[in-house]
Amino acid sequence: xxxxxxxxxxxxxxxxxxxxxxxxxxxxxxxxxxxxxxxxxxxxxxxxxxxxxxxxxxxxxxxxxxxxxxxxxxxxxxxxxxxxxxxxxxxxxxxxxxxxxxxxxxxxxxxxxxxxxxxxxxxxxxxxxxxxxxxxxxxxxxxxxxxxxxxxxxxxxxxxxxxxxxxxxxxxxxxxxxxxxxxxxxxxxxxxxxxxxxxxxxxxxxxxxxxxxxxxxxxxxxxxxxxxxxxxxxxxxxxxxxxxxxxxxxxxxxxxxxxxxxxxxxxxxxxxxxxxxxxxxxxxxxxxxxxxxxxxxxxxxxxxxxxxxxxxxxxxxxxxxx
Amino acid sequence: xxxxxxxxxxxxxxxxxxxxxxxxxxxxxxxxxxxxxxxxxxxxxxxxxxxxxxxxxxxxxxxxxxxxxxxxxxxxxxxxxxxxxxxxxxxxxxxxxxxxxxxxxxxxxxxxxxxxxxxxxxxxxxxxxxxxxxxxxxxxxxxxxxxxxxxxxxxxxxxxxxxxxxxxxxxxxxxxxxxxxxxxxxxxxxxxxxxxxxxxxxxxxxxxxxxxxxxxxxxxxxxxxxxxxxxxxxxxxxxxxxxxxxxxxxxxxxxxxxxxxxxxxxxxxxxxxxxxxxxxxxxxxxxxxxxxxxxxxxxxxxxxxxxxxxxxxxxxxxxxxx
Numbered sequence: 001x002x003x004x005x006x007x008x009x010x011x012x013x014x015x016x017x018x019x020x021x022x023x024x025x026x027x028x029x030x031x032x033x034x035x036x037x038x039x040x041x042x043x044x045x046x047x048x049x050x051x052x053x054x055x056x057x058x059x060x061x062x063x064x065x066x067x068x069x070x071x072x073x074x075x076x077x078x079x080x081x082x083x084x085x086x087x088x089x090x091x092x093x094x095x096x097x098x099x100x101x102x103x104x105x106x107x108x109x110x111x112x113x114x115x116x117x118x119x120x121x122x123x124x125x126x127x128x129x130x131x132x133x134x135x136x137x138x139x140x141x142x143x144x145x146x147x148x149x150x151x152x153x154x155x156x157x158x159x160x161x162x163x164x165x166x167x168x169x170x171x172x173x174x175x176x177x178x179x180x181x182x183x184x185x186x187x188x189x190x191x192x193x194x195x196x197x198x199x200x201x202x203x204x205x206x207x208x209x210x211x212x213x214x215x216x217x218x219x220x221x222x223x224x225x226x227x228x229x230x231x232x233x234x235x236x237x238x239x240x241x242x243x244x245x246x247x248x249x250x251x252x253x254x255x256x257x258x259x260x261x262x263x264x265x266x267x268x269x270x271x272x273x274x275x276x277x278x279x280x281x282x283x284x285x286x287x288x289x290x291x292x293x294x295x296x297x298x299x300x301x302x303x304x305x306x307x308x309x310x311x312x313x314x315x316x317x318x319x320x321x322x
Numbered sequence: 323x324x325x326x327x328x329x330x331x332x333x334x335x336x337x338x339x340x341x342x343x344x345x346x347x348x349x350x351x352x353x354x355x356x357x358x359x360x361x362x363x364x365x366x367x368x369x370x371x372x373x374x375x376x377x378x379x380x381x382x383x384x385x386x387x388x389x390x391x392x393x394x395x396x397x398x399x400x401x402x403x404x405x406x407x408x409x410x411x412x413x414x415x416x417x418x419x420x421x422x423x424x425x426x427x428x429x430x431x432x433x434x435x436x437x438x439x440x441x442x443x444x445x446x447x448x449x450x451x452x453x454x455x456x457x458x459x460x461x462x463x464x465x466x467x468x469x470x471x472x473x474x475x476x477x478x479x480x481x482x483x484x485x486x487x488x489x490x491x492x493x494x495x496x497x498x499x500x501x502x503x504x505x506x507x508x509x510x511x512x513x514x515x516x517x518x519x520x521x522x523x524x525x526x527x528x529x530x531x532x533x534x535x536x537x538x539x540x541x542x543x544x545x546x547x548x549x550x551x552x553x554x555x556x557x558x559x560x561x562x563x564x565x566x567x568x569x570x571x572x573x574x575x576x577x578x579x580x581x582x583x584x585x586x587x588x589x590x591x592x593x594x595x596x597x598x599x600x601x602x603x604x605x606x607x608x609x610x611x612x613x614x615x616x617x618x619x620x621x622x623x624x625x626x627x628x629x630x631x632x633x634x635x636x637x638x639x640x641x642x643x644x
Contacts, residue, residue: 020467078430082423101404101470104426108400109463111433116456119449127445130452134438141431145342148423 002062004037008069023094023106024113027073030089036072037065039173040180042306043194047184050302057184063120064129064183068176070117071133074110075140077103082144111137125183132182136175143167150234158239162203170202193300197310200294205317207287210235212322214271215280220321226267232257236286241279249273291318324384326359330391345416345428346435349395352411358394359387361495362502364628365516369506372624379506385442386451386505390498392439393455396432397462399425404466433459447505454504458497465489472556480561484525492524515622519632522616527639529609532557534644536593537602542643548589554579558608563601571595613640 013025044061079085080093081103087093095103114133121129146164150156177198178191186194213228214237228235241253253273256266274280294314298307335347366383401407402415403425409415417425436455443451468486472478478486499520500513508516535550536559550557563575575595578588596602616636620629 017464017467017471019471020464078426082426104400104404105463105466105470108430108433109460111430112456112459112463115437115452116460119452119456123449126448126452127441130437130441130448134434134441137434138431138438141427141434142339142342144427145339148427149339149341 002041002058004034004041004065004069007062007066008034008037011066011070019098019102020106020109023077023098023102024110026097027077027094027106027110028070030091032073032089034069036068036172036176039176039198040065040068042309043177043180043186044184046194046301046304046306046310047181047186047190049304049306060122061180061183063117064133064179065176067114067117067133068172068179070110071114071137072172074107074114075144077107077110079144081107121183128182129179132175132179136171139167139171143169143171153234155242156234156239158236158243161234161236161239165203165206166199169206170199173202173205174198190301193297197294197297197314200290200297201314201317204287204290204294204314207236207283207290208317208320210237211280211283211287212320214274217321226271229267229270230262236283237274237279240282241274241277244277244279244282245273249277287318291315324363324380326356326363326387326391329384329388330356330359333388333392341420341424342428342431345399345420345424346432348419349399349416349428349432350392352413354395354411356391358390358494358498361498361520362387362390364631365499365502365508366506368516368623368626368628368632369503369508369512371626371628382444383502383505385439386455386501387498389436389439389455390494390501392432393436393459394494396429396436397466399429399432401466403429443505450504451501454497454501458493461489461493465491465493475556477564478556478561480558480565483556483558483561487525487528488521491528492521495524495527496520512623515619519616519619519636522612522619523636523639526609526612526616526636529558529605529612530640530642532559533602533605533609534642536596539643548593551589551592552584558605559596559601562604563596563599566599566601566604567595571599609640613637 008028011028013021013028015021040061041058044058048057076088077094080088081095081100085093086096091097093103094106098106118130118133119126143164143166146160147168150160150164153160174195175198177194178186181194182191210228213235214226216225218225227233228238232238242250245253253270256270256273259266291314295311298311298314301307330350333350335343335350337343362383363380366380370379398410399416402410403417403422407415408418413419415425416428420428440452440455441448465486465488468482469490472482472486475482496517497520499516500508503516504513532550535557536548538547540547549555550560554560564572567575575592578592578595581588613636617633620633620636623629
């Protein structure tokens with residue numbers, strides 16, 4: 001079993017110039033769930049254990065798994081600059097600890113480092129992995145742009161929202177699964193099942209994120225509850241409320257959205273409107289649908305320890321408290 | 323003969339979301355010398371015409387040539403953000419026409435687009451091309467960081483300067499030559515000669531750039547002369563002056579470097595010190611050495627029209643006025 005944290009820690013950033021590589025080391029040492037490389041390696045394990053396939057295949061998946069984690073952290077560096085976010089995983093963000101130019105340039109280098117890791121994918125698998133990786137990276141940039149556009153739209157539809165989070169979050173998890181499985185020898189129908197699993201847990205994950213931002217327990221959630229309400233973020237909760245509200249509730253909600261200042265009163269009032277409209281239950285239903293769709297994919301795949309872990313992961317994501 | 327401008331113009335950016343792709347289209351339509359893709363295609367032509375090699379090889383070089391141009395323009399987008407540059411090729415820079423976040427995100431997407439183009443390199447050549455491209459991209463980020471570090475050093479050596487411009491400018495030209503030649507079938511010693519040619523014209527080009535910033539004819543140079551002197555930029559002229567000056571001239575020069583304000587008087591005075599110390603001639607000697615080294619590489623390669631054009635290019639770069 002590969003220890004992904006150890007593998008990430010063993011990447012060498014002791015290179016010159018320090019101004020370029022030190023922020024990369026800092027960003028990658030900040031922890032996080034390591035969800036993407038774990039998915040890639042678990043997909044590989046699932047395929048290897050499910051057939052008479054060369055056991056080295058899991059090892060061969062490691063460079064791509066690391067590339068996914070480095071890529072993910074590159075997006076965080078640049079997103080934090082664009083969002084003016086000061087804190088990430090309880091630590092100062094790179095552009096705060098250093099400066100914006102550093103976050104831009106070290107971020108660029110991380111994207112290049114991801115491709116460097118990718119170049120260690122077995123040669124016969126490289127063209128397809130590179131193609132998928134590029135598609136995934138493109139999806140994430142497009143999703144980020146849609147997210148920006150979103151904030152300027154008066155009332156995007158829930159479909160628009162689902163499309164945006166699919167690109168912004170899900171394609172990375174979907175490709176982590178597919179790339180991991182493919183390198184380990186998955187056939188086409190297995191690749192598709194792995195991809196769909198990643199896609200649907202991504203959607204479920206993002207919806208749950210929106211729900212927790214309002215209904216999370218402040219003790220376990222890790223950040224202040226109500227942040228999305230405060231900044232009028234167009235979450236699935238808000239869009240559901242706007243789509244389903246009676247005229248009176250809608251007017252009341254829009255009134256609160258006009259408020260520039262944010263305070264406890266606004267958070268309480270908007271939450272009360274959500275409660276009245278049953279927004280939480282609607283969103284939980286959508287989330288559970290995606291969790292079910294993810295779980296259904298696993299039934300199409302070999303059954304072993306890895307499959308079981310993916311099943312637990314999908315269930316855990318849907319019931320997580322933080 | 324491939325028309326590189328036409329090939330660049332035929333890249334499709336009519337995609338959604340427009341906020342992501344329109345700035346890419348704008349940046350790539352802004353012209354420029356198209357030096358990097360031209361080098362790659364000329365290297366390919368040199369090799370193909372020099373042997374009994376499949377004529378399709380030049381066509382096969384096109385995706386990599388385009389990748390190099392898209393990559394180069396990615397670096398310009400991010401550099402212009404980092405340098406707060408408002409104008410590029412006579413037009414507003416992307417972060418001025420749109421905003422900084424757009425320049426960051428569309429720039430990221432351009433880097434990804436470069437790798438997308440690269441994935442069309444013939445499969446048997448892909449691993450090496452990807453490896454070189456990654457090395458090149460890393461060199462440029464390292465060079466950019468060294469350039470930042472440079473401005474905080476009191477008196478970097480001329481060797482430091484040469485190392486910095488090698489990474490910042492030359493490795494891209496060197497790899498354009500090597501990648502173009504390799505895809506067309508160059509053997510190892512040819513690859514090395516092509517690489518060294520690109521490296522040395524890059525160094526000569528950058529040194530000439532520094533010289534023109536002081537000694538260019540304002541009518542043909544295209545920008546105001548003396549900009550580097552104004553902002554105390556550590557060019558090879560300034561470093562040569564600091565290294566070779568007598569104590570009196572050095573004191574006078576350092577006095578001018580202390581001046582925060584910039585005016586015609588400062589430009590004239592520093593230029594006069596350069597003249598007195600013979601800085602221009604010293605730098606021209608270094609530039610000519612690199613031009614000669616570049617030309618010498620061409621003698622190790624097949625002789626044909628393409629070789630002749632590369633010879634003319636090296637000579638033109640060294641005598642250019644703008």
